[in-house]
Amino acid sequence: MxxxxxxxxxxxxxxxxxxxxxxxxxxxxxxxxxxxxxxxxxxxxxxxxxxxxxxxxxxxxxxxxxxxxxxxxxxxxxxxxxxxxxxxxxxxxxxxxxxxxxxxxxxxxxxxxxxxxxxxxxxxxxxxxxxEPSPPSSADSARRRPAQLDTDPEPSRGCWLTDADFVTRLHQATPLWLDIVDSVLDDGLPLTQALTGSREHAAQLLEIPPAFGLLIEAEAAARIVHAAGLPAGTLRGASVAQGLSHIATLPVEDQHHLVRAAARGSTIDAPAHLPGQARPAPPPQPSPAHTR
Structure with missing residues (x-):
């Protein structure tokens, strides 16, 4: 039911x-x-x-x-x-x-x-x-009415990469989206599916234009992979996709830990059963001394 x-x-x-x-x-x-x-x-x-x-x-x-x-x-x-x-x-x-x-x-x-x-x-x-705020004056109500009716988030000023305030909004949206992903995992959705959907909810929940939702998804994915101690590389490379594929095979509780660590911006030790996790190379052994 x-x-x-x-x-x-x-x-x-x-x-x-x-x-x-x-x-x-x-x-x-x-x-x-x-x-x-x-x-x-x-x-x-x-x-x-x-x-x-x-x-x-x-x-x-x-x-x-x-x-x-x-x-x-x-x-x-x-x-x-x-x-x-x-x-x-x-x-x-x-x-x-x-x-x-x-x-x-x-x-x-x-x-x-x-x-x-x-x-x-x-x-x-x-x-x-x-x-509850104090009742506004009629002049204040007239000034605020257009802003209240306009629910579209404020776009960037010029190139978004050079708009410091807009970039800050993007950074603030990422941990919030990771918190949403952590909650959606409880519904049995795969990690890769739980990560998607920010474009539909960017304006209402993240206060960014919907077109920038993909940036939030990509940044969240890279943070999760980094939290597992796996190489993230560039967002366009294959490292993030490979890392997510590995993480998706873990028990849901381990995935929760990684998503929460990503939201905090920290790195945790990857579980021992993580597929593809490279083991550190043993330290070199000293060569035996030669005697005459």
Whole structure:
């Protein structure tokens, strides 16, 4: 049974956000047009595989990563109270207050679910991170209205390589995209597939023009390969592709570690079973002394 994440996050949850996008089974949202903060909402898995007991909220910053996390329980917010009462389930019973993705039928698990308490809790949580500004004057409102209606990110000034501010925006977008990749890996997508898609979400989530999404994908891929201690070479060369192919054969948990290390800009020791990992050459042995 699908979690119907798109329907749940976009049609059912009432979120006071500027923009939202569903990627896999997670929702990413821009809190306000002038804020660098992003909200990520995921289904929180229980100790059982593909069983979820609530929502996990994260506040993300492009430079400092995850700033805060919160957990909202379905049981505490009465999400499935009607369903469980109809089935005679009580706290402690198997299946109480959870949603499962064990079957392959297309029945939505959110039919009859009460999501208003969840929406209210998320709104209360976001008030901490987006305090209400003082009411602007009529002149301020007139000046700000065009900027609020224009959702296209500001393009570079001339050649993007010589625009220091624009290059800084590109650098800030890369760790945020790596954080998204780390989340999407939980949905069972291959690493190479999880890396793609920045062009579709560049404007809303990364605040860069969509045409530059490929640069973010390429930089993220090179960072992951570098984090594994593999040669990255140039972005147009074969080293990055070969490195990603090697990394994609690793267990998902190892891939998570590499993606997180890449987001931090650090390098970790590659796992011993990494295919193609060259072993260091042994130190040369001294030649035996000759005697007469």
């Amino acid at each position: 699908s979690l119907h994440a798109q329907h749940f996050f976009t049609d059912l949850l009432d979120l006071p956000v500027h923009e939202r996008r569903v990627i896999g089974d997670a929702c990413y949202a821009v809190l306000s047009p002038d804020s660098p903060l992003r909200l990520r909402i995921e289904f929180a898995q229980t100790i059982r595989e593909r069983e979820y007991g609530g929502l996990r909220l994260s506040i993300l910053h492009p430079d400092r990563g995850a700033l805060d996390h919160a957990y909202l329980s379905f049981a505490d917010h009465g999400t499935f109270a009607v369903r469980d009462a109809r089935l005679g389930k009580q706290p402690g019973h198997d299946g109480y207050g959870v949603v499962r993705d064990w079957h392959h039928d297309d029945t939505s698990p959110w039919i009859g679910a009460a999501v208003i308490p969840l929406s209210d809790a998320i709104q209360d949580y976001l008030k901490v991170w987006t305090p």
